[in-house]
Amino acid sequence: MIKFATRTINQFMQQQKDLFAHYKQPSIKEDSYVTGLKLANSLKGSELVPFIPINGRQVNFYYCGPTVYSNSHLGHARTYLGIDVIRRTLRDYFNYDLLSVMNITDIDDKIINGAKQAKQEFLEFTKVWEKDFFSAMEALNIELPDVITRVSDYVPEIVTFIEKIIANGYAYDSNGSVYFDVQKYLADGHTYPKMRPEMNADLLQEGEGESQANKQSEKRSPNDFALWKASKPEEPKWPSPWGEGRPGWHIECSVMASAILGNPIDLHAGGIDLIFPHHDNSLAQAEACFNCDQWINYFIHLGHLNIADRKMSKSLKNFLTIDEVLKRYTARQIRLNFAIHQYDAVMNYSEEQVEQAISKDKAYQEFFQNTKIYLRESQVTGPQKWTQNDFLISNSLRSTKQVIHAALLKNFDFPTVIDAIDKLINQVNVQIANKTVRAPLIQSVVQYVHFILGLIGLNYQTQNNSSSDIKFIMAEVCSIRDQVKLAARKGEFEAISNIVTQKQFQYEKNLSNGIVDCINQFQQQVLAASQEKNKQQLFQLCDKLRDEQLFELGIKIEDKDKEQASIWKQYDPKELKLEREQQQKLIQQKEQIKKKEEEKKKQEELEKLEKAKIHPKDMFLSQLDKYSEFDEKGIPVKDKEGNELSKKQKKVVQELWEKQNKIHNQYLESLKKQQQQQQQQQ
């Protein structure tokens, strides 16, 4: 038993290395797949350690899924988005062969209570919330694990597992329940708790994880925790050698992870709040069952999420469900917002802070749109000889790749990755705007940025795959609209009639009818307005086509300088609408701030004016709580106790008086001027 009752933090820090001496770093064998990746391993006090899977490229990966009794919330989003990005990176960047298992906790106190309140059978109840969870995951573009294990499917395996722990001498049954024998386990040279070795005996009692205070009498030691719980009346129950009951909280992960992935397992992940007691107990159970030293080789933990600097909780009314957040932001914006924070650091969520993700998302979207137009306009048969600009971009691309490779190796440092991508994009944007770089190289940059953002689960390319028919019709729409605007500017109304009556668009197979409707309606209305020679209305119709009609179909028209043709870009209509809402909200917020500042300024000026009205002779007279005697100018000479003011005090009141005298005179001057002006006006 390790106890820190009398030790200081400093001592603790010095000894920390010893505390994690139990950890055995997997060694590199002949067939090891070595990428150089390092992980912050909780089994080594979050130290970065080289990641070496047991069998070649194969990574057996288990992570703790949700307890399904309520809405999925932003805390879930952080954990599972973090794991999703790690999975994609291990697979798509480092080329590991992942087998991922996630459990669903569908037996639990909260579930039993919830089902009781909802008057549902407990597995009916959990199905509802499991579905809610998976829907939220899908909406966030989080990939499913390869294997989903539900506790309710594994009770017989849990019973067998517990029997083996008892047979190994590390658990005992008592009054129909089974407890883990912490003292016996430690006495035999095992380590517990591995990831929180600084825990003292008092804290260890939390190892139970659920309110079992009334069960203390059943235990050999207060630190022992339940593997199997005798069932109370009306609780769900399963048969066992110890009578009817249900599994304890921690045993499920030991059993289900082993059932699919065996022993030892390469990688285990979960939210940091689970590190103790849940994960430490899971480790102890599995190691007690298999009589092994190290069941898990790498244990990583996703960091805490605070909402506006406070812990998220229903009582604080800062509890945010994923559904709610998805109404305000796209999945991409949410994903980016989490990715710009290191996965294992504490993160604070607030509306202001999401703005950074929104603007990044917008920048990426525009980057892909602009490069797409650039590539569309560049002919491979055009000039191809490299200039300094091409070498510049090529070198930037390569150094970006180096920076990102190093960052990913360092415990998936995505904040650095995103920073590097942003810098590269900015450089490329300049070259594209100046048209000073070869298209094939831009194609390579686009391919790479797409690949890296894909690790974060961001995809900006699907929406870019406009079918050829939309390209054709949009080229015509832009051209007609440009011509109408130009003719309207010149007042050539008859020319407009010709422009809009030349072609009638018709519904065709595979043609986007929304656009057909738009352009036909536009042409009719323009015709009418041109016959009435209504210039203003013509411009309004052109704006309406851009800002309302096409906008709703996800198409943005960007007007250029007078002589240049307008360009079009296609987006997901829903995203485009949300983007506009977000922009309007931002404008409103800024206006409110501006309004408040103006009111404040007005108020201050009013106060200043009121102060200026006071004659300097009167300014101290009311301060009888401070002074008792004044000179002829009204300047204090004695304090309230009747003592002469000190030199220093006199200097202060003199200066105050001078200042007031000055602003009062200014006030009188301005009054005089006003009167003169009024007289002149009369």
Add this chain to the structure above:
Amino acid sequence: MIKFATRTINQFMQQQKDLFAHYKQPSIKEDSYVTGLKLANSLKGSELVPFIPINGRQVNFYYCGPTVYSNSHLGHARTYLGIDVIRRTLRDYFNYDLLSVMNITDIDDKIINGAKQAKQEFLEFTKVWEKDFFSAMEALNIELPDVITRVSDYVPEIVTFIEKIIANGYAYDSNGSVYFDVQKYLADGHTYPKMRPEMNADLLQEGEGESQANKQSEKRSPNDFALWKASKPEEPKWPSPWGEGRPGWHIECSVMASAILGNPIDLHAGGIDLIFPHHDNSLAQAEACFNCDQWINYFIHLGHLNIADRKMSKSLKNFLTIDEVLKRYTARQIRLNFAIHQYDAVMNYSEEQVEQAISKDKAYQEFFQNTKIYLRESQVTGPQKWTQNDFLISNSLRSTKQVIHAALLKNFDFPTVIDAIDKLINQVNVQIANKTVRAPLIQSVVQYVHFILGLIGLNYQTQNNSSSDIKFIMAEVCSIRDQVKLAARKGEFEAISNIVTQKQFQYEKNLSNGIVDCINQFQQQVLAASQEKNKQQLFQLCDKLRDEQLFELGIKIEDKDKEQASIWKQYDPKELKLEREQQQKLIQQKEQIKKKEEEKKKQEELEKLEKAKIHPKDMFLSQLDKYSEFDEKGIPVKDKEGNELSKKQKKVVQELWEKQNKIHNQYLESLKKQQQQQQQQQ
């Protein structure tokens, strides 16, 4: 061409190791990126050598592009598809950072002649064929290199490069041309030719590469080759210190590769026909310019392509342009056809042999379609506990990954890769058909197969991304058609009227109008047929909707057993049409073969009958060129010289007689039977 004038193959093989002693295998440094990849390096006699780039993950890659003077042909397809697959694999599988340069040879004898014939300025002429080349590459889904270098853009750099070789003492000018001094180069301890070290002096003269026989007098040694050629009248020409002229054939690659990638370069590739003299001379030039030992670390060569066992050539009329081939097969089928042959082996192309690729392509397409339907129908909230089948598929997936990883490491062994994918797909197909495996695992298999086929440039997923509106309307179309068929089978014609008048489909925003037209027309025609109670026509209409109307839109309906709902799959309409054409062609071919076989059989029977008509006594009588005397049965006893037949000869003719006697008697029997039958019938 390898010639072994006085050497035997065995001697050559023994000495081969020494012949490539010049090769220096790049060593592993601290920052080396080591994947285990091995390449068949022509600099080491095609031995597999570990691939270690000079700088970490960075791979500088140069490959020889086309000489643009004629149509792109199937030989180009093989070379550039091979390089495309290698590039994708290096980048997407092994995560190397590639910078790829490809040249365009736009100065060349063939070009000068071609332009003269076409009466075009030579750069106008090359632009036409360059465009043809890039269009063919795009049609085959071959990625552009990062850098395109045209010789005509690099003449000043070429002049500077030649000046440096002269300054280093390895080239000399003569009569306005410049030649490489092979003897001086060898005398200074350099190696030439590095990749064809077995070359003798006679063969080395081919090193010129172009017909320069009349220039021999200008050279110090017959093996010297031109770096710069004094221009003939009316040829394109550039200024140089040696007078006006143009670059020799080989110098361009040395110069342009160095201009972008420097020295040394990691990887160089090209068709095997370029290995000597082009590549060997390129090496010598660059090493002479930089005074270095090894300009290129890895040189790989794409194998020869024969057409129906003969070298492809215009004179043999087996010259196939890419355009022609793309009319017969999709880009995917062509890509697959090359991928199932090892890139550096000789490959024979024939129509029969493409069938393998067609059937593989079909199998992949169906795999993605069927898994998509399987995933669409599987709910994540359904049963998830793994059974033996899941463990089986999971283990297969992992061992497939191992096999493929090993195959890719071994010089990009894609035949093995494809074989492994096929086996995995077959296993999964069985489990899907039996619905005995969990959907999340199938999702993983699909993701992996998609990734690996992506290395070959095959993408089966875009066409699978049906928009949600098509899902909705197709579900209705299938349901209506199923109901019509069922009611028609039962003869319930009034029910049919109700089914098809319930809903009229209308054009909507973003809705696929082709399908709307189909279903409305179908409903009208079905209504008419049901009023006429025409059962046969109803079935015909259902077939027509499936086989013609929806088929043309790229939608396939698959009918199931009577009680089961039909399912639909969406394809690229063009591909679907081509697939049907290919199938019909195959059926026609098979029918032709069958017909020929039947005719042959008929002919054989006729001949047999004619033979059977001959009486055994007469069979030898006409053979007076062999025999001169016969016994009473007509069996020969003496040969044409009048000598008695030997015992052995007698045995032979006796046996022939017996055989004829037997078939003649059978013939008489059958005649008798026929007569009896005729009598009975009368």
